[in-house]
Amino acid sequence: MKLTVDQLRITLDRRPVLHSASLEARPGDIVGLVGPNGSGKSTLLRAVYRSLRPEHGVVRVGGDDVWSLSPRAAARRTAAVLQDAGAGPAGLSVTEVVALGRTPHHGLLGRDGAADHAAVEEALDACGARPLAGRDFTSLSGGERQRVLLARALAQQPELLVLDEITNHLDIRARFELLALIRSTGITTLAVLHDLDLAARLCDHLVVLHQGAVVAAGPVLDVLTPGLLREVFGVAATADRHTDGVIRITYGADPLGLGVVPETAAG
Numbered sequence: 535m536k537l538t539v540d541q542l543r544i545t546l547d548r549r550p551v552l553h554s555a556s557l558e559a560r561p562g563d564i565v566g567l568v569g570p571n572g573s574g575k576s577t578l579l580r581a582v583y584r585s586l587r588p589e590h591g592v593v594r595v596g597g598d599d600v601w602s603l604s605p606r607a608a609a610r611r612t613a614a615v616l617q618d619a620g621a622g623p624a625g626l627s628v629t630e631v632v633a634l635g636r637t638p639h640h641g642l643l644g645r646d647g648a649a650d651h652a653a654v655e656e657a658l659d660a661c662g663a664r665p666l667a668g669r670d671f672t673s674l675s676g677g678e679r680q681r682v683l684l685a686r687a688l689a690q691q692p693e694l695l696v697l698d699e700i701t702n703h704l705d706i707r708a709r710f711e712l713l714a715l716i717r718s719t720g721i722t723t724l725a726v727l728h729d730l731d732l733a734a735r736l737c738d739h740l741v742v743l744h745q746g747a748v749v750a751a752g753p754v755l756d757v758l759t760p761g762l763l764r765e766v767f768g769v770a771a772t773a774d775r776h777t778d779g780v781i782r783i784t785y786g787a788d789p790l791g792l793g794v795v796p797e798t799a800a801g
């Protein structure tokens with residue numbers, strides 16, 4: 535399902551946080567939202583998953599303004615997994631937490647049916663969370679929680695996935711597993727990622743936010759130029775496609791331009 539973010543303006547506590555921010559994800563696209571700390575990434579995501587109403591501009595999912603939909607209808611289309619989701623719901627098992635993803639699909643009686651059970655089971659398996667199924671959610675490690683929260687989002691069977699730095703707590707293998715999982719879903723995804731290497735591996739397109747404005751958007755190599763990496767991220771680095779087809783970021787020996795080169799790098 536297509537996502538269109540058009541000319542968003544958001545002010546928080548009288549500070550302009552986003553101005554005229556626009557982006558687009560075509561059906562099935564994985565779009566990475568990158569930018570330095572405080573550039574407005576999470577704020578933009580909040581507008582997309584309908585937790586923050588913009589003063590100006592519109593977010594359309596599948597052609598509909600998200601604020602024209604009921605909260606339930608919007609939740610059937612969009613699932614969000616957020617960074618540092620905290621302890622989460624107390625006293626619930628992992629399976630119960632994943633089953634919460636089915637809430638927007640329930641009828642008036644609010645009961646789980648066969649389709650709900652199947653969606654929960656499938657999501658537990660897809661996220662490798664089956665061995666955690668009977669555990670108390672609050673007893674899980676940060677990485678285990680993140681996996682379960684992704685399973686909850688998949689159980690929601692959304693048409694748009696919104697991910698805010700969900701690899702933070704994951705070990706290196708789990709990060710790659712997560713990337714593979716997200717790719718395999720085929721769901722249109724908007725993901726905030728700080729790790730530019732991961733972003734380059736996962737995403738079809740990148741959108742770069744800087745001081746509340748979109749300063750670049752497009753295919754990874756078109757966006758991550760040395761000039762942009764220097765001006766927006768403040769580092770000396772290059773992005774190149776290696777012979778194995780993977781785009782990698784190489785940081786200079788003196789990435790901050792401080793005139794200090796480590797001995798090993800100086801040779």
Ligand SMILES: Nc1ncnc2c1ncn2[C@@H]1O[C@H](COP(=O)(O)OP(=O)(O)OP(=O)(O)O)[C@@H](O)[C@H]1O
Nearest residue numbers: 546547549551569570571572573574575576577578
């Ligand atoms: N509720 C709020 N009230 C006032 N300012 C806020 C509020 N929430 C966020 N901000 C400010 O808005 C700006 C953008 O914040 P946001 O969390 O969207 O940035 P971000 O790009 O996601 O940052 P990070 O990479 O550090 O997570 C920051 O300067 C932040 O301090």
